[in-house]
Amino acid sequence: MKRFVGMWLVIGAVLVGLVGLFYAFYALAALGAKGAVALGFPGFYGSAIVNAVTLMAVTLMTVAALLTVAERKWSAAMQDRIGANRILVGGKFALGGVPYLLADALKMLTKEAIYPVARSRFLFEAAPVLAFAPTFALFAVVPVGPEVRALGQTVGMWVANPDAGLLWVFALAGISVYGTTLAGWASNSRVGMLGAVRASAQMISYEVSLGMSLVGVMIAYRTVSLQQMAIAQGADVLGPIPALGLLLQPLGFLVFFTSSFAETKRAPFDLPEGESEIVGYFLEYSGMKFGLLFLAEFVEVVILAAVTTAVFLGGWHPIFFEGWLKANLDPMLFGAVCAAAFLGKLILLTWIQLVIRWLLPRFRYDQIQGLCWKLLLPGAILNVFVTGAAVLVDPSLQVLAWIGVAEIIAIFGITLAVSKPKAAHGGHDHGDAHGHAAHAAGH
Amino acid sequence: MPYQIDNRPADARESLYFPEIFRAIGLVVTTFWRNAFFSRDPNTDILERDRTRNRVTTLQYPEEKQPYPAGYRGLHRLVPRPDGSPRCVACYMCATACPAQCIFIEAAEVEGDPIEKYPKQFVIDELRCVVCGFCVEACPKDAIRMDTGEHPPPTYEREGQIYDIRRLLRGAPVSYEKDPWLVRPSKLTDAAQKANRAAARPYGTAGSDEYSQTPGFSVRELTAEARARGEGGK
Numbered sequence: 001m002k003r004f005v006g007m008w009l010v011i012g013a014v015l016v017g018l019v020g021l022f023y024a025f026y027a028l029a030a031l032g033a034k035g036a037v038a039l040g041f042p043g044f045y046g047s048a049i050v051n052a053v054t055l056m057a058v059t060l061m062t063v064a065a066l067l068t069v070a071e072r073k074w075s076a077a078m079q080d081r082i083g084a085n086r087i088l089v090g091g092k093f094a095l096g097g098v099p100y101l102l103a104d105a106l107k108m109l110t111k112e113a114i115y116p117v118a119r120s121r122f123l124f125e126a127a128p129v130l131a132f133a134p135t136f137a138l139f140a141v142v143p144v145g146p147e148v149r150a151l152g153q154t155v156g157m158w159v160a161n162p163d164a165g166l167l168w169v170f171a172l173a174g175i176s177v178y179g180t181t182l183a184g185w186a187s188n189s190r191v192g193m194l195g196a197v198r199a200s201a202q203m204i205s206y207e208v209s210l211g212m213s214l215v216g217v218m219i220a221y222r223t224v225s226l227q228q229m230a231i232a233q234g235a236d237v238l239g240p241i242p243a244l245g246l247l248l249q250p251l252g253f254l255v256f257f258t259s260s261f262a263e264t265k266r267a268p269f270d271l272p273e274g275e276s277e278i279v280g281y282f283l284e285y286s287g288m289k290f291g292l293l294f295l296a297e298f299v300e301v302v303i304l305a306a307v308t309t310a311v312f313l314g315g316w317h318p319i320f321f322e323g324w325l326k327a328n329l330d331p332m333l334f335g336a337v338c339a340a341a342f343l344g345k346l347i348l349l350t351w352i353q354l355v356i357r358w359l360l361p362r363f364r365y366d367q368i369q370g371l372c373w374k375l376l377l378p379g380a381i382l383n384v385f386v387t388g389a390a391v392l393v394d395p396s397l398q399v400l401a402w403i404g405v406a407e408i409i410a411i412f413g414i415t416l417a418v419s420k421p422k423a424a425h426g427g428h429d430h431g432d433a434h435g436h437a438a439h440a441a442g443h
Numbered sequence: 444m445p446y447q448i449d450n451r452p453a454d455a456r457e458s459l460y461f462p463e464i465f466r467a468i469g470l471v472v473t474t475f476w477r478n479a480f481f482s483r484d485p486n487t488d489i490l491e492r493d494r495t496r497n498r499v500t501t502l503q504y505p506e507e508k509q510p511y512p513a514g515y516r517g518l519h520r521l522v523p524r525p526d527g528s529p530r531c532v533a534c535y536m537c538a539t540a541c542p543a544q545c546i547f548i549e550a551a552e553v554e555g556d557p558i559e560k561y562p563k564q565f566v567i568d569e570l571r572c573v574v575c576g577f578c579v580e581a582c583p584k585d586a587i588r589m590d591t592g593e594h595p596p597p598t599y600e601r602e603g604q605i606y607d608i609r610r611l612l613r614g615a616p617v618s619y620e621k622d623p624w625l626v627r628p629s630k631l632t633d634a635a636q637k638a639n640r641a642a643a644r645p646y647g648t649a650g651s652d653e654y655s656q657t658p659g660f661s662v663r664e665l666t667a668e669a670r671a672r673g674e675g676g677k
């Protein structure tokens with residue numbers, strides 16, 4: 001019972017800490033904006049630079065680094081284990097395994113870097129950066145918090161707010177395939193090359209359904225800017241229920257989440273690094289160069305959660321008590337609460353990704369392609385048409401919301417309708433477990 | 444048979460693939476919830492653990508040890524008499540019985556006694572020992588036992604695994620009604636006896652009645668008595 005209370009206290013403390021942190025970030029961004037104005041530039045130049053540091057270099061990297069710890073501890077809890085707890089600070093406190101982070105970093109940084117002789121010199125060095133940089137830059141367009149007035153300046157919690165927000169996401173997600181492909185190619189190893197080919201085939205396939213799945217959202221909110229989408233999700237649609245992407249686009253959410261999961265190249269989509277068969281595109285990498293490829297994967301997980309939060313889970317809207325919070329709190333504090341809500345959702349989503357990562361075994365190659373082309377893509381296309389029709393019929397999104405509710409109920413219903421196991425009829429191999437496009441339509 | 448794999452073709456619902464994944468996610472989330480939010484029952488007997496909430500079966504090994512089964516052959520010890528000197532009379536029975544020939548005994552005569560001997564040096568090379576327990580069986584004086592319930596602890600040098608009498612002579616003293624030294628006074632002075640007892644390393648942590656190989660003999664009781672007398676032993 002002590003642990004039960006303690007865990008909730010920790011969760012509460014983390015949320016409160018996040019509110020405090022983002023309060024400080026808002027203040028810093030406002031100071032940056034002030035500085036920029038003093039120098040004769042538009043205010044958002046300054047806040048963007050400050051946000052690039054606070055959001056991308058601090059928040060994103062911290063969350064990504066802590067994910068390595070979470071991967072250990074959370075996976076342990078899911079598998080009835082305890083997880084890493086042997087580093088005792090002061091000989092007594094395991095601190096939830098967080099000190100392993102330092103040990104990991106130290107190991108990565110001090111490990112010997114081994115270079116294959118026949119590598120392509122320039123590309124071998126460039127590939128980890130090419131893998132890391134685009135995913136890292138993706139975070140720039142993610143709106144972490146709302147635009148508020150702080151210290152006499154209007155500042156937002158995002159680095160950039162291009163009108164083409166989602167297109168930027170697609171573009172950079174598309175570029176990140178170069179890193180993995182070049183990593184495999186430049187190391188001049190057959191096995192690494194195999195991994196790279198798998199990675200590129202997989203990522204290019206899933207980019208199609210990734211793009212398709214978001215078209216529905218674009219139609220529904222009539223924008224491609226992530227910031228606009230986050231704002232649009234605050235509007236009520238069914239009575240007091242806000243127009244969350246999850247409500248309007250459950251199918252889109254499902255397809256997007258699955259496709260972007262495949263983009264992160266983590267289990268069950270970790271074919272490019274199938275340890276048991278080919279080790280993967282980073283086979284020849286060691287030391288911090290491997291660390292960067294490794295970190296890129298974790299950053300991708302966080303980014304995926306961030307984009308999903310922004311597009312489908314209501315962005316920075318705290319959803320509950322939002323009106324009260326907005327009315328009663330000082331705008332800067334309200335912004336901080338919103339940003340903390342965003343981070344909370346983000347952490348929840350990364351957690352769900354870890355759940356799936358530890359739940360499912362690796363797909364076979366044909367299963368991966370089958371899932372993408374036969375199930376996800378038809379589902380996404382169907383979703384586009386249904387959404388388009390619904391928005392055409394009723395621009396107030398009500399019809400779309402009802403369709404979403406129906407979809408959610410259908411998904412729940414199908415999930416819970418577990419058939420009784422029939423009498424086994426011999427060892428009949430059923431081979432392909434899922435690729436049935438016909439059923440996707442009814443989904 | 445705990446898991447029976449039913450290799451039937453997937454039905455329509457299962458072919459959709461996602462519903463089953465959702466169900467499985469529910470399962471994993473439940474497990475996570477149980478393990479992360481409730482504390483683990485640290486009972487070292489894992490089968491006895493209360494796993495209704497937290498299901499972790501991990502044993503935090505160096506801190507928590509599982510009780511060994513009765514008759515477990517642990518690290519040797521030389522059993523002391525109540526006065527702290529070894530019960531061993533250096534008869535070489537154990538050394539003779541030892542198939543690994545890893546017992547070395549240097550006998551010495553007890554001063555003023557024409558018959559009795561004692562081990563001046565008694566060395567067991569734990570690296571050569573095959574843990575057969577023959578030495579224990581062979582001993583006519585119940586002077587060597589493997590009832591400590593410990594492993595030989597790992598060491599960095601080979602020498603560390605060679606146990607001499609100073610490390611072997613430890614644990615609770617053992618006495619029988621007919622032991623000759625009980626009917627005649629100990630030859631040691633009180634101070635020597637006390638020093639003997641103080642020098643003996645305390646008895647190991649895992650010792651319990653299950654490990655004693657003599658019926659009716661309780662290591663636990665003897666340890667408790669020794670503790671009550673204010674002598675070593677944890």
Ligand code: SF4
Binds near residue numbers: 543545546571577579
């Ligand atoms: S246990 Fe066996 S091998 Fe070890 S010392 Fe005794 S008799 Fe020798």
Ligand code: SF4
Binds near residue numbers: 536538548582584
């Ligand atoms: S331990 Fe027992 S068998 Fe071995 S020499 Fe001593 S009395 Fe004899």
